[in-house]
Amino acid sequence: MKTFLSFSLLFAFALVFFTACQPPVEENADLQGLKQKRDSLKTELESLTGELTDVEEAIARAAGTYDVVNVTALRAAPSTFKHYFTVQGNIETNRNAEVYPETQGIIKNVLVQEGDQVSIGQALMTIDTELLQKNIDEVETQYELAKDIFERQGRLWEQNIGSEVQYLEAKNNKDRLENTLATLSKQVSQGTVRSPFSGVVDQITPRVGEMASPAMPVARIVSLNEMYVTADVSENYVPYVSEGMNVEVVVPDIDTIPSTIRRVGRFIKPENRTFEVTVALENHKHLRPNMYCALRINDSHIDSAMVVPASMVQQDTKNQEFLYVLEQENERYIVKKRPVQTGQSYRGNILIESGLENGDLIVDKGARRVVDGQEVELFAEPKKVALK
Numbered sequence: 001m002k003t004f005l006s007f008s009l010l011f012a013f014a015l016v017f018f019t020a021c022q023p024p025v026e027e028n029a030d031l032q033g034l035k036q037k038r039d040s041l042k043t044e045l046e047s048l049t050g051e052l053t054d055v056e057e058a059i060a061r062a063a064g065t066y067d068v069v070n071v072t073a074l075r076a077a078p079s080t081f082k083h084y085f086t087v088q089g090n091i092e093t094n095r096n097a098e099v100y101p102e103t104q105g106i107i108k109n110v111l112v113q114e115g116d117q118v119s120i121g122q123a124l125m126t127i128d129t130e131l132l133q134k135n136i137d138e139v140e141t142q143y144e145l146a147k148d149i150f151e152r153q154g155r156l157w158e159q160n161i162g163s164e165v166q167y168l169e170a171k172n173n174k175d176r177l178e179n180t181l182a183t184l185s186k187q188v189s190q191g192t193v194r195s196p197f198s199g200v201v202d203q204i205t206p207r208v209g210e211m212a213s214p215a216m217p218v219a220r221i222v223s224l225n226e227m228y229v230t231a232d233v234s235e236n237y238v239p240y241v242s243e244g245m246n247v248e249v250v251v252p253d254i255d256t257i258p259s260t261i262r263r264v265g266r267f268i269k270p271e272n273r274t275f276e277v278t279v280a281l282e283n284h285k286h287l288r289p290n291m292y293c294a295l296r297i298n299d300s301h302i303d304s305a306m307v308v309p310a311s312m313v314q315q316d317t318k319n320q321e322f323l324y325v326l327e328q329e330n331e332r333y334i335v336k337k338r339p340v341q342t343g344q345s346y347r348g349n350i351l352i353e354s355g356l357e358n359g360d361l362i363v364d365k366g367a368r369r370v371v372d373g374q375e376v377e378l379f380a381e382p383k384k385v386a387l388k
Contacts, residue, residue, distance in 0.1 A: 025332040042175060042317045049371075070379040071366030073326055074308070076356050079187055081298035081307045083344045083351075084248070089231035091281065091291040095223030098159050101127060101212045102190035114204055118195045124219050125204075127212050129191035136184045143177040150174040177364055199223035222289065227281045228262065232274035240299040248296040251363075254286050261297070300344060302351070312362060323356065324363035324370055326378075335363060337372035 105127035112124050153170040156162045195210075203220040212218055229249055233241060243264055249257040265276035279295060281287070313321050316337075323340055326333045340355030356362075361382050363370060370376060 039318070046317065068375055068377045069124075069324075069366055069369055071370065071376045072364045072379050073361040073382040074312075074364050075382045076306055076308070076360040076362055077240075077358060078304040079307055081300070081302045081305040081344075081346075081349070081351055082298055083346045084296040084298050085237065085274075086250075087231045087233050087295050087297065089229040089249070089279070089293050089295045090228055091229055091287055091289055093223065093227045093289045093292055095199055095226050096289050097196055097221050098217035099124065099193060099196065099219040099221060100214055100217050101193050102214060103127060103129075103187060104211070104213050105129065105191060107206050107208050107210050107212050107218075110204060110206075110208055112201050112204070114201050116201045117199075117219065118201055119198045120195060122195045124193045124195055124201070125206075127191040127193070129188045132184055132191070136181065136188065136259065139177060139180050139184060139380055143174070143181060145261050146170070146174040146177050193218055195221050197221065197223060223286075224289075225283055225289060226289065227283070227289065229259075229279040229281050229295060231277055231279070232269070233277055233297075235268050235273045235275060237297075237299065238275065241277060241297060246298045246301075248298075249279060249281060250294040250296060251287065251291065252294075255284065257282065257284065289314060306352040306356045306358070307349050308352060308356070308362060310345050312364065312367065313340065313350060314367070324367050324372075325356075326361040326363060326376070333376050333378060335370045335372060335374045335376055 010179045033236065054203045067143075076361045086170050110125045112118060112122075118124070150170040150173070153162065153167050157164070157167040199221045200223070201219060202222045205216070205218050206212055241264055243261050245261045247259050247261060249259050251257070259279050259281060262279055263278040268275050277297075295388070310324060314323070315321055320339055321342055324335050325338045327336050328334075338360075339357055341353045343351035343353045345351070363376075365379070366376070
């Protein structure tokens, strides 16, 4: 409104007059009584404000200076509402292993390079087992002799020549040397370090000529085919999280990957009051174990809901949430204050649980410049509410 008596001056005058007419607050009044008085004053003030607006409008119309406020409106319509909460997660894989040699010795050959693709059981490097091989040669010579003696002793024993003790001693000597050969052969085979599973050689630690030891890793093998995400979720979300729920794995600056919850932990960690969830993760060329990510977990999904931008919802002096909607009266649009009950909000949108109907015209631009009962003009054709 313009060219007529300033709204702010009239409102200030009315407020001063209204306040002056009120009896003073008793100093010893109880708290409940003060609250009731406050609510009563707010109600009267709102009533006076509305009356004052009506009077100003009547004066402006009579003087021919009334200027209708232009607004835009959105038409309410059912839409899908999804609510997510976010937790921090960590990308992991069970196929990430440090490879240790089974025996000690000098590295003789390194058969692969970092970055090579290897298969399960493939040789990665060999350790010098020359000394073990010499021991095998020596024991094989002894074994051949022990075997020959045992066979001879056996033929004599079949002819009842010699004692049973001699036969048993020959057999025991042959069996002992057989076991020794088997042990030495196993040790020689341990001189070849092999890949525990198929994957990529991510790291090789020693060089040829350096000492290898069962206490020190010599390589790291990584496979990106079976990765997953683990995250700690607050115990407050226990009723809302279950296996099979939809989630989004958000890796900053890389990708957002849809997935589902594979496992929900049954144990609350006492140190931080959380439980663990595991989320399946498809293979992705840019993902690596131990990368940080965020999990957006869909804890609420409504196929047909009334949802509006949260910025459109206002509060009055009684903390009652409301929207301004338009009602058409004889080709005039009149602003109506519509109390609403709100629910969850997400990404700038808020769920309207009650108070809004399909097809209602909600005041959008200009909503902060209008009051209940005011006449307005539509600046443009109403559009359907567009969710962010």
